[in-house]
Amino acid sequence: MQTIKDVAALAGVSDRTVSRVVNGEPNISAKTRARVEEAIARLNYIPNLAARMVRTNRSGVIGLITDVVATTPNSVDIIRGVQDRVSRANLSLLIANTSGAAGEEARIWRTFQEHRIDGVLFATMYHHAITFDPATHNMPTVLLNCFAAGRDDVPAILPDDYQGSHAATCHLIAQGHTRIAYVTLNPLILAAELRGAAFVDAMGQAGLPIRPDWIRPGIVGAVGEEVMCAYDAARDLLARPAEDRPTALLTGNDEIAMQCLFAAASLNLHVPDDIAVIGFDDFRIISEQVVPPLTTMALPYYEIGMRAADKLFAILAGTDDQPTIERLACPLVERRTV
Amino acid sequence: MQTIKDVAALAGVSDRTVSRVVNGEPNISAKTRARVEEAIARLNYIPNLAARMVRTNRSGVIGLITDVVATTPNSVDIIRGVQDRVSRANLSLLIANTSGAAGEEARIWRTFQEHRIDGVLFATMYHHAITFDPATHNMPTVLLNCFAAGRDDVPAILPDDYQGSHAATCHLIAQGHTRIAYVTLNPLILAAELRGAAFVDAMGQAGLPIRPDWIRPGIVGAVGEEVMCAYDAARDLLARPAEDRPTALLTGNDEIAMQCLFAAASLNLHVPDDIAVIGFDDFRIISEQVVPPLTTMALPYYEIGMRAADKLFAILAGTDDQPTIERLACPLVERRTV
DNA sequence: TTGAAAGCGCTAACAG
DNA sequence: CTGTTAGCGCTTTCAA
DSSP: OHHHHHHHHHHSSOOHHHHHTTTSSSSSOHHHHHHHHHHHHHTTTTOOHHHHHHHOOOOEEEEEEESSGGGGGGGHHHHHHHHHHHHHTTOEEEEEEEOOOHHHHHHHHHHHHTTTTTTTEEEEEEEEEEOHHHHHHHHEEEEEEEEEEOOSSSSSEEEHHHHHHHHHHHHHHHHOOOOOEEEEETSSHHHHHHHHHHHHHHHHTTOOOOOGGGGGEESSSSSSSEEEOHHHHHHHHHHHHHOGGGSSSEESHHHHHHHHHHHHHHTTTTTTOOEEEEEEEOOOOHHOOOOSOEEEEEEHHHHHHHHHHHHHHHHHHHHHOOOOOOEEEEOEOOOOOO | OOHHHHHHHHSSSHHHHHHHHHHTOOOOOHHHHHHHHHHHHTTOOOOOHHHHHHHHHHOEEEEESOOOOSSGGGGHHHHHHHHHHHTTTTOOEEEEOOOOHHHHHHHHHHHHHHTTEEEEEEEEEEEEEOOOOHHHHOSSSSEEEEEEETTTOSEEEEOHHHHHHHHHHHHHHHHHHHOOOEEEEOOOOOOOOHHHHHHHHHHHHOOOOOOOGGGEEESSSSTSSSSSSSHHHHHHHSSOOGGGSSSSSEEEEEHHHHHHHHHHHHTTTOTTTTOOEEEEEEOOHTTTTSOOOOOOEEEOOHHHHHHHHHHHHHHHHHHHOOOEEEOOOOOOOSSSSO
């Protein structure tokens, strides 16, 4: 592999001069620069980042820690968002997965330190609180899709579940629905709480009644071993005479919405004429391909990735002037079920 | 940040000795080692990988290039497989995404070279041929889910679409089905070709007839702008009297299978009693949550990631004795639709 | 505008 | 078993 000295020799200059050209420093005569650049091209010289780093003590590498990515497929969009932003900044991305194991996580932090990472992005695949003490790692960190329990000094980018659910409910109401039932997420998780509160608030603000028997869990069980029961819940809600039936189903997420669609089909109910259904998350593999295609609130995963990387850079540059914790809106994606 | 010299000074040994301890080299007295380790712990010393690399010329970093991950959610499992194997080998993973853009890809290879990556894993999210000339990059590379068009000297790990589709057909036949229709993938893609051929072969081997009007595309259109038509295809196949109807639907993938399930529900047909359905891919967000849960052939994404990393390490170590191109079996996942 | 010397943190090569 | 010397490829510092 060619080194800076090979280039210097070929160009007939000192290695320091080559370094200047490579790093785009000023105060180089055009002629010298041209000669150096030609030598670089001819030798196909590629700078050795590690050597540079030993000197400068800045790695140009960002670390991304994820927990169990696998379970929620679309959360890859977080990674994509991060990648796009990181590559735009001409940095590199080191990535590692905890698989949920605590020992593994410690190992990862250590590896990142060995690499003298500039900063880290810590992403979870469910929106939830984590125990996180920045002091133990001592690296600029931004949390994605999670936040540090009991403290407000750790930068985090979160989806705005409340806003999304509120908007979904309002959308249904705006379409003229007054008889709205809610098939919920697992009540154990944070998003369920946030989304549920928004539903209650939006209904109240519209002066609409909430029937307790029209709020049904679509998923139950401990986190990690949930079981779906949305199909049965929806059948139960829908297998009644029209006048005793909701006209719209707000759902906890797209999987639940999908099961509601199956329930409607099994009852020969037409969507959206007999019953409207609105999802949440916009898992496109479901929402786009279910019959009919699902109207849903999108989780802004890609934007979370982008914005988090953005924020990290701002923090590193000392120019971050946004709130420590930012919530990104969930946009409505209109398809055919409302 | 503490350096090896700080540790050496505190332990009262030379820096070389500290280096030996850190790297687990032999020929150190237990006493010295203990002293050094104590100093390391006391100073919270963390080796500087970049400095090490400048000397050893090995980075301990593997690069992973992906194309559009987002579109096929479960393909994250490829990344997980790679990660798990890479971390087991105590290496790090640098990851980059081409977003499909050629310029971007060139940039990524260059970045990898700047990092003096030990080897690269190149993963695509659809099984297809790519144009790839190892000579242009000059880094040990293993292809995942794709292969170099027109050459057989580039290591690759692929899913065995033929085997999977053959097994799926045989499974249906073994359950007693003789009237099997096929709702296919977009005929433009490679997997469709492979899976289609296997269906034809398996039926032939069982002496079963193939009705041309029972082979229907479930997806059509140019790659990237496909439109689903599986619902209509399935309705058409199933909206006939029982004696003129298939008893089983082999499908190109889980999304197609899902639409078939919707079609069956809309026709008040019971799955699997009236009509059996088998999917392909095992996108669990669909296959586990559809009603009823889907029997399907799993794409071995996680294993592809694992095995590819494994193969790359073997190649780097000069011990790879497997075929250049390996095909991994697609296992049957039995749920409730057959 | 350019170059010489020094040194970043580490390990290879050798000596003891 | 341990230490010394040199040097990896680059940038910093300072002088020319």
